Amino acid sequence: MTSVDLAAEAAADLAHPPLRGPRRARLFAWLMAGPASLVMLAIMVYPLTNLLLLSLRDYDGASVTAYQWVGLANYEAMLADPRFWAALRRTLAYCLLSVTASLALGTLMAFVVNRRFRGVTVLRTVFILPMVAMPVASALVFEAMMNPNQGILNQMLEAAGLPPYTWLAHPGSALLSLVVLEVWMGAPFVMLIVLAGLQSMPQEPLEAARIDGATPLQALWFVTLPMLRSALATAVLFKLIDTLKQFATIWVLTEGGPLRSTETLYVYGYALAFQFFDVGYGAAILMALLVLVLFVSLLWMRVRERAWV
Amino acid sequence: MTAAPAAPAPLDGPVVRPPPGARLRRLARRLSFALLAGVLLLLFLFPFWWMVTASLKLPRDVSTFPPALLFTPNLDQYRAALSEPAFWWQTLNSLVVALGALALGLLLGLPAAYSVARFRLRIVPLTVLVVRMIPGVVFMLPLFLVYRQLGLLDTHAGLIVAHLIITLPLAIWIMMGFFEDVPVEVEQAALIDGCTRWGVFWRVALPLSLPGMSVTAILAFITSWNDLVFVLILGGNDTRTLPASVLSYMGFDTLNFAGIAASATLLSAPVVLLSVVAQRWLVGGLTVGAVK
Numbered sequence: 001m002t003s004v005d006l007a008a009e010a011a012a013d014l015a016h017p018p019l020r021g022p023r024r025a026r027l028f029a030w031l032m033a034g035p036a037s038l039v040m041l042a043i044m045v046y047p048l049t050n051l052l053l054l055s056l057r058d059y060d061g062a063s064v065t066a067y068q069w070v071g072l073a074n075y076e077a078m079l080a081d082p083r084f085w086a087a088l089r090r091t092l093a094y095c096l097l098s099v100t101a102s103l104a105l106g107t108l109m110a111f112v113v114n115r116r117f118r119g120v121t122v123l124r125t126v127f128i129l130p131m132v133a134m135p136v137a138s139a140l141v142f143e144a145m146m147n148p149n150q151g152i153l154n155q156m157l158e159a160a161g162l163p164p165y166t167w168l169a170h171p172g173s174a175l176l177s178l179v180v181l182e183v184w185m186g187a188p189f190v191m192l193i194v195l196a197g198l199q200s201m202p203q204e205p206l207e208a209a210r211i212d213g214a215t216p217l218q219a220l221w222f223v224t225l226p227m228l229r230s231a232l233a234t235a236v237l238f239k240l241i242d243t244l245k246q247f248a249t250i251w252v253l254t255e256g257g258p259l260r261s262t263e264t265l266y267v268y269g270y271a272l273a274f275q276f277f278d279v280g281y282g283a284a285i286l287m288a289l290l291v292l293v294l295f296v297s298l299l300w301m302r303v304r305e306r307a308w309v
Numbered sequence: 310m311t312a313a314p315a316a317p318a319p320l321d322g323p324v325v326r327p328p329p330g331a332r333l334r335r336l337a338r339r340l341s342f343a344l345l346a347g348v349l350l351l352l353f354l355f356p357f358w359w360m361v362t363a364s365l366k367l368p369r370d371v372s373t374f375p376p377a378l379l380f381t382p383n384l385d386q387y388r389a390a391l392s393e394p395a396f397w398w399q400t401l402n403s404l405v406v407a408l409g410a411l412a413l414g415l416l417l418g419l420p421a422a423y424s425v426a427r428f429r430l431r432i433v434p435l436t437v438l439v440v441r442m443i444p445g446v447v448f449m450l451p452l453f454l455v456y457r458q459l460g461l462l463d464t465h466a467g468l469i470v471a472h473l474i475i476t477l478p479l480a481i482w483i484m485m486g487f488f489e490d491v492p493v494e495v496e497q498a499a500l501i502d503g504c505t506r507w508g509v510f511w512r513v514a515l516p517l518s519l520p521g522m523s524v525t526a527i528l529a530f531i532t533s534w535n536d537l538v539f540v541l542i543l544g545g546n547d548t549r550t551l552p553a554s555v556l557s558y559m560g561f562d563t564l565n566f567a568g569i570a571a572s573a574t575l576l577s578a579p580v581v582l583l584s585v586v587a588q589r590w591l592v593g594g595l596t597v598g599a600v601k
Contacts, residue, residue, distance in 0.1 A: 026428065029428035029430060030424070030430075033424035033428075035417050039473060040436045040481075044440055048447070050454075051447060051451055112342075112349060126350060126353055127353055128588060130353060132584040132595075134535045134573075136535070136552040137572070137573035138573070140572065141359065142356065150372040150564070156374075184353070192596045247537070269446060270446055274453075282450065286444075294443075301438075
């Protein structure tokens with residue numbers, strides 16, 4: 001904010017006269033962004049339109065030309081398909097359970113590592129490891145730990161005098177076991193978001209509440225949590241999208257079994273398209289998944305607009 | 310906030326003395342906090358602890374309960390895994406794909422991110438965001454059909470291009486923020502000194518954003534390294550990466566816990582070590598898009 005800056009700006013104007021400057025600047029901008037924009041557009045537009053077209057066909061994927069246009073028949077079949085509805089219900093159950101548990105656990109973790117104490121850096125580092133570890137490898141580890149006969153989790157239950165659990169081996173418990181892994185991998189993300197929220201939060205309202213005689217619990221419930229609203233909403237919606245998209249761990253652990261008890265929309269669509277080569281119908285199922293994800297994304301964009309723009 | 314005993318009493322009020330039992334209560338609160346932190350630590354560390362110790366035990370000792378805390382480490386499982394030629398091929402494939410996609414992502418993404426940060430192109434961030442949200446499998450079905458036409462299935466080039474779906478949005482999104490933080494004055498000064506606009510990007514903005522580039526590189530590498538669905542659909546025998554190799558464990562030999570643990574350790578170790586080393590910088594990147 002000195003005369004030097006002003007002189008610099010004036011010199012910049014001279015070096016790039018307004019008439020020539022902005023236009024050339026815009027050309028430069030698009031030259032720089034052009035290749036990436038083209039790739040991004042191609043990545044987005046081509047597969048999405050193509051998927052839509054595929055979903056209107058009866059197509060086994062064998063040859064490029066051997067297909068028939070069937071209009072909305074695949075979608076009609078989808079709405080009449082009990083397996084689709086079951087997969088949708090499972091997907092929602094999986095997402096809601098994982099997100100709720102991740103939210104609770106992650107928020108708790110954020111409050112813990114928001115304090116200053118010796119070892120907090122170590123704690124934070126350990127907490128983010130499940131996020132970056134290879135999901136497929138984590139799935140293997142959980143598979144071994146959840147083994148009904150020799151897994152360490154059942155050994156621990158037994159040592160505590162509790163009955164063993166069936167974990168992934170039984171249709172009634174498999175989805176819940178996958179949720180356990182999802183929460184272990186997902187809570188750290190919630191922690192990071194809530195931690196960022198806590199650290200950018202003004203301290204005055206909390207102090208005011210304390211002076212007015214609020215108990216710590218009241219301060220948490222009436223002051224801190226409301227101020228974290230947008231962070232919490234962001235964490236929830238991001239986690240929702242990520243769990244809707246979960247595939248690797250489910251595929252490694254159960255492939256949708258036992259008895260389809262863990263077959264989510266993603267798994268069902270994948271199996272249809274790439275195992276049974278029912279490409280047209282698989283595309284319709286994937287379109288349903290896409291719509292679900294885009295719906296949550298739109299919600300998130302609205303939250304974001306209100307919070308940060 | 311206890312008053313020091315030697316401090317003189319303030320003139321306008323009584324000395325605030327902690328009520329009896331306050332110390333005890335504070336101690337209890339501290340203890341319960343430590344307990345909570347300990348339980349959480351245990352919860353998140355336990356699978357890693359199990360993985361590493363199980364991988365170092367003899368197969369017959371893995372399932373003994375309570376697990377032995379002290380034992381002579383045994384490297385047989387690692388020796389077995391590392392003596393597989395397939396393991397090395399898969400590692401090489403993983404490296405080629407992840408590094409290739411990372412390099413291509415940076416090459417395309419850096420200029421774009423700079424352009425977005427400086428010239429405010431609205432459409433690019435929106436596209437980036439949408440691609441970040443869409444499930445991978447949605448891209449895969451059309452891509453699979455095209456790749457089959459073009460003969461790109463089971464090729465490294467094909468996988469690298471597909472992994473751009475992961476690395477390019479990541480690179481643009483993270484670097485946008487870092488380029489915005491480069492002071493405009495520095496760039497203006499360079500312009501006055503006769504630098505071209507490209508020169509400003511290349512010689513000023515890029516060097517000043519090196520920390521951001523390392524965050525981007527690490528995150529793009531991790532995400533690409535960890536991915537399963539792309540390689541499952543577009544890969545094959547020649548390009549099988551490490552995550553896909555795991556699928557061969559399913560169905561048989563699931564009771565060789567020590568072997569499974571050793572493989573899991575080998576698969577996760579590179580990215581976990583990378584994250585531990587870089588954790589200070591990484592935290593901002595992991596929440597990218599969610600926190601501004």
